[in-house]
Amino acid sequence: MDDLNRLIVGYLLRDGRATFQEIGDAVGLSAPAVKRRVDLMRARGEIAGFTAVVDPHVLGWEIEAYVEIFCHGNVSPDALARDLGTIPEVVEVATVTGDADAIVHVMAASMAGIEASVERIRASGRVERTRTSVVMSRVIDRPARPTGG
């Protein structure tokens, strides 16, 4: 991963549909050279793909919440992935330091969907209790952190 690739990635983050020629002009490479590098990065998994950036409301995901989960004893990330991976509303899971064992980001079409998801989270394995913070308004949401996939 050299600086040239970083430049190309930076360009693609700002405009995922930029032409290879356009990128090439920006970084000082020919279009085929850019394509080769992009193909390589895709093959290596450094670029997972390309996606449209969509207002979540458009997709019908109206409500979201952050659920802190507190577990019995130790939690392995693998177990978490296994237990929570089957819940479609679960969009993000990260084990964290501090009070909680993990933070789960949930998105659903309605409050009932959030409730059901939290219920499923509770039911899954070692979860002792949860603490839910429902999002009232999303103030900042930057593309700096691509969500992977």
Add this chain to the structure above:
Amino acid sequence: MDDLNRLIVGYLLRDGRATFQEIGDAVGLSAPAVKRRVDLMRARGEIAGFTAVVDPHVLGWEIEAYVEIFCHGNVSPDALARDLGTIPEVVEVATVTGDADAIVHVMAASMAGIEASVERIRASGRVERTRTSVVMSRVIDRPARPTGG
């Protein structure tokens, strides 16, 4: 926002660099027809843009944290956006119900970067105290929630 547009968006979420013709074949439209619809959705802001999906580590954002912030009195989303928008490491901000007033997602290149960001968050305006949960491992990170921008 009709079903046809939803189909098109769905296709673009899976492949942000799909050609209009390819999308047209999938949804039963001609390429120009697809383009007109996509242009309209972009103009309306339903599609905010297109971006590459990148492994965050590749960009040098090695460490992330969730910072709950507790404020004096009321917090307006606008004020939050103004105060926190200038901190580049701040990737997500959402006002929430529950204990905290808002949850801030921070990504940085190092723990020092996280620390500096939290310091800046504290310094900005009405923040009374913060509670930081550093991410140990990101277990699930789904593309279902496009990150906006």
Add this chain to the structure above:
DNA sequence: ACTGAAACTCCCGGGAA
């Protein structure tokens, strides 16, 4: 449908191991 432009695929040249 038509025009211009971009993508894709060769093959070639130069520099480093």
Add this chain to the structure above:
DNA sequence: TTCCCGGGAGTTTCAGT
């Protein structure tokens, strides 16, 4: 020499009107 990487031209496909 061998391998890697970038440049260039021809062909096909796509974008835009």
